Amino acid sequence: MRERYIAGIDQGTASSRCLIFDHSGRIVSVSQKEHRHIFPRPGWVEHDPEEIWANVQQVVSQALSDAGLQPKDLAALGIANQRETTIVWERETGRPVHQAINWQDTRTDALLRQLAEIPGAGRTRELAGLPLASYFSGPKLRWLLDNVAGLRGRAEAGELLFGTMDSWLIWRLTGRHLTDVTNASRTLLMNLHTLAWDEQLIELMGVPRVMLPEIRPSAEVYGEARGELAGVPVAAALGDQQAALFGQTCFEIGDAKCTYGTGSFMLLNTGPRPVQSGHGLLTTVCPQVGAEAPTYALEGSIAVTGALVQWVRDKLELIGSAPEIETLARSVEDSGGCYFVPAFSGLYAPHWRSDARGVITGLTGYITKAHLARAVLEATAWQSREVLDAMSSDAGVELQTLRVDGGMTANNLLMQILADVLDVGVVRPIVAENVSLGGAYAAGLAVGFWESRDELRSNWHIAAQWLPNMEPERRERGYRKWRKAVERATGWLDEDDERF
Amino acid sequence: MDWTWLAEALPRAPHGGGKTWRVRLRMRRTGDSTPATAAVAPPVTRGNLYLEYDIVKLGSEPTAAVLIAGTPPDLVVRDDQQAVPGRIQSIERAAAILRLLSGRSRQIGVVDLAEELRLPKGTVHGILRTLQHVGFVEQDPQTGKYRLGAALLHMGSTYLDGNELRTRALNWSDSLASRTQEEVRLGTLHEGRVLIVHHVFRPDDSLQTLDVGTLLPAHATALGKVLLASHPHVAEELIEAGLSSYTEMTISVPDKLRRELESVRDRGWASDAGELELLRGSIAAPIIDRTGRTAGAMGIFGSPQRLFTAQVPRPELLTHVREHARAVSHELGAIPW
Numbered sequence: 001m002r003e004r005y006i007a008g009i010d011q012g013t014a015s016s017r018c019l020i021f022d023h024s025g026r027i028v029s030v031s032q033k034e035h036r037h038i039f040p041r042p043g044w045v046e047h048d049p050e051e052i053w054a055n056v057q058q059v060v061s062q063a064l065s066d067a068g069l070q071p072k073d074l075a076a077l078g079i080a081n082q083r084e085t086t087i088v089w090e091r092e093t094g095r096p097v098h099q100a101i102n103w104q105d106t107r108t109d110a111l112l113r114q115l116a117e118i119p120g121a122g123r124t125r126e127l128a129g130l131p132l133a134s135y136f137s138g139p140k141l142r143w144l145l146d147n148v149a150g151l152r153g154r155a156e157a158g159e160l161l162f163g164t165m166d167s168w169l170i171w172r173l174t175g176r177h178l179t180d181v182t183n184a185s186r187t188l189l190m191n192l193h194t195l196a197w198d199e200q201l202i203e204l205m206g207v208p209r210v211m212l213p214e215i216r217p218s219a220e221v222y223g224e225a226r227g228e229l230a231g232v233p234v235a236a237a238l239g240d241q242q243a244a245l246f247g248q249t250c251f252e253i254g255d256a257k258c259t260y261g262t263g264s265f266m267l268l269n270t271g272p273r274p275v276q277s278g279h280g281l282l283t284t285v286c287p288q289v290g291a292e293a294p295t296y297a298l299e300g301s302i303a304v305t306g307a308l309v310q311w312v313r314d315k316l317e318l319i320g321s322a323p324e325i326e327t328l329a330r331s332v333e334d335s336g337g338c339y340f341v342p343a344f345s346g347l348y349a350p351h352w353r354s355d356a357r358g359v360i361t362g363l364t365g366y367i368t369k370a371h372l373a374r375a376v377l378e379a380t381a382w383q384s385r386e387v388l389d390a391m392s393s394d395a396g397v398e399l400q401t402l403r404v405d406g407g408m409t410a411n412n413l414l415m416q417i418l419a420d421v422l423d424v425g426v427v428r429p430i431v432a433e434n435v436s437l438g439g440a441y442a443a444g445l446a447v448g449f450w451e452s453r454d455e456l457r458s459n460w461h462i463a464a465q466w467l468p469n470m471e472p473e474r475r476e477r478g479y480r481k482w483r484k485a486v487e488r489a490t491g492w493l494d495e496d497d498e499r500f
Numbered sequence: 501m502d503w504t505w506l507a508e509a510l511p512r513a514p515h516g517g518g519k520t521w522r523v524r525l526r527m528r529r530t531g532d533s534t535p536a537t538a539a540v541a542p543p544v545t546r547g548n549l550y551l552e553y554d555i556v557k558l559g560s561e562p563t564a565a566v567l568i569a570g571t572p573p574d575l576v577v578r579d580d581q582q583a584v585p586g587r588i589q590s591i592e593r594a595a596a597i598l599r600l601l602s603g604r605s606r607q608i609g610v611v612d613l614a615e616e617l618r619l620p621k622g623t624v625h626g627i628l629r630t631l632q633h634v635g636f637v638e639q640d641p642q643t644g645k646y647r648l649g650a651a652l653l654h655m656g657s658t659y660l661d662g663n664e665l666r667t668r669a670l671n672w673s674d675s676l677a678s679r680t681q682e683e684v685r686l687g688t689l690h691e692g693r694v695l696i697v698h699h700v701f702r703p704d705d706s707l708q709t710l711d712v713g714t715l716l717p718a719h720a721t722a723l724g725k726v727l728l729a730s731h732p733h734v735a736e737e738l739i740e741a742g743l744s745s746y747t748e749m750t751i752s753v754p755d756k757l758r759r760e761l762e763s764v765r766d767r768g769w770a771s772d773a774g775e776l777e778l779l780r781g782s783i784a785a786p787i788i789d790r791t792g793r794t795a796g797a798m799g800i801f802g803s804p805q806r807l808f809t810a811q812v813p814r815p816e817l818l819t820h821v822r823e824h825a826r827a828v829s830h831e832l833g834a835i836p837w
Contacts, residue, residue, distance in 0.1 A: 323664040412666070431678075463701055
């Protein structure tokens, strides 16, 4: 019999990618296509759902042909996708009634202040695990119903369907209208305990129940693809960060991963019990395979990590390329007492302070651009430390090792600083593409391509490891200074400042 | 960073006579629509001229210097076309000098250069002083001889930072480790030794330690031999300093090493079946950047038993090493397949 493969689609914010994996979890081929970002007004970010669907089809075909494969060589296809991005389309024709509203879009800010006044609005954390914030899909759907003429009436009549990116792609691939638990957990509409749409939340958000997709496990055969991929089982859907958690095989309580990209996302598996955070973390659900009991995770998001390096490159022009930050930072022993809090648009977890703005503190005449470069890398490490501390205290788990992935893991100095500052071992696995891999793993489990999670674990190998090597006094002194720097960043904005 | 030069001859200076021109030079980053920098030259009156400028990136230190020579009307460049008509002798001569200096690692004196180029000593001296002024060559204060300058070595894409190399190679080095089930290292040449800039563990979850930053002897590793093959002057320096022996396999006889490097150059890969440590061998291939230079080498390390059959690399391992090194070169823009 010919060897079979799994395709993992990674429908991301910047591009759609398709990676094909073999049975050992090794990459066989990669194809990628970027899509447009539409900015109708400041703070508004949209995608064209039709363009994304066309790109997804194209990258899958390209990845297959690059590897010399046919659709029939695929045992299954899994989808990992950008979360929270919201689409509404016509049940009858499949045509979107509006561009997709991207997760970064902040048009619902005013709406949220309104919703917060409603009695019971404070219960979202307890019911959905999330604060009432513009980030999530529910408010974006409500905005569309309120602002696009005729939409609410048509939605109530059952003519329109709502979905996140996974739903949109699965609907186009198989004709079914569904979503998985990880994507549904980002809508502010799903009850985290029952994994079903929650009547109170639906009422609070004011959206018609009839347009919501069916919530399914993350890994099960949703149907067979039609069209070009005819016959390929579509067998998984996962939000990208949960997919990375799965790709990193963080299956046990206390397993944690952090993806270091433009921003960074740390997720900690907390097992069968949803942990309510007292420190500004989100409670979210882990990918669910078939009918198994749900498991949960705490999630901490950091807005600016890699973006700070890009800023130093593009705006300060201290370096010519992102990797050069390491060369520059290595030319000095430490940051010279300089701290950089990159609160460019406020601070995310664990502070959630929208009135914060960036500061560089501890400047003296001694500081050179090399010290600044070091402070830039340390900023990522200290922010990770804050999130990790919040996680340990919420979940009562002591982390032994942090699994990392994402573009910034190429920076060896950053990885060492991270191990030093977190005081845990930091490991990079041999496959860096954990989002696609997670989607592929879930799909492969659903069709029996892989037997069990143990088999997936045996595919996971350490490519590099960094161990803590910093005196505790130095670490604590540094952390104290970092917290003082954060204090200086918060409360910067005043009531009468323009918020942008 | 890629820069495009825009040079234009401006209308004659108001106070000037028939042969006075002002020249405006601008540089533009590829892809940007507006020039980032500009400099206007003082009026020049000679038919044949040199202009030297420090090009200042707005709001920062001078980062590049330029030397433009020619007759003013020749400098008129419209839009993106760098159509300097005809060839300019002095630039050709300067290029020949730079080529000679880059061909050897030791310094050369004016007399030797003049002899080799069959040019008057005064002419060579003039060009050297100009090149020295813009930082393209340096003069040793003790010997008075010349060598390539730091400004030239760090210019443009020919200088590839080890951290940059690691970033660009990451996916492929991982893939090489997982396909061969061996450790992978990337190295660059650093003062006659191999500097390890990237290290991927053997994917068997045994206890291993990251050795990025370590220096290995060049003549006793596959990585080093790949690098020496494309930098023969460094090899000659090592030979002159004396080749240490690490095992009975180490190539420590000068002519034997020269022949070995020649065959590495011809076949495009190198191996070491225990030349540094008897129980560890390596197979490596070059990483080429888009200027065609060897930017580094990538290879696998493992027990000679696994890597070799009768000291010959196992064909499937060798193919993986070469294909993955080629993929990194492709990533760097060297091979437009």
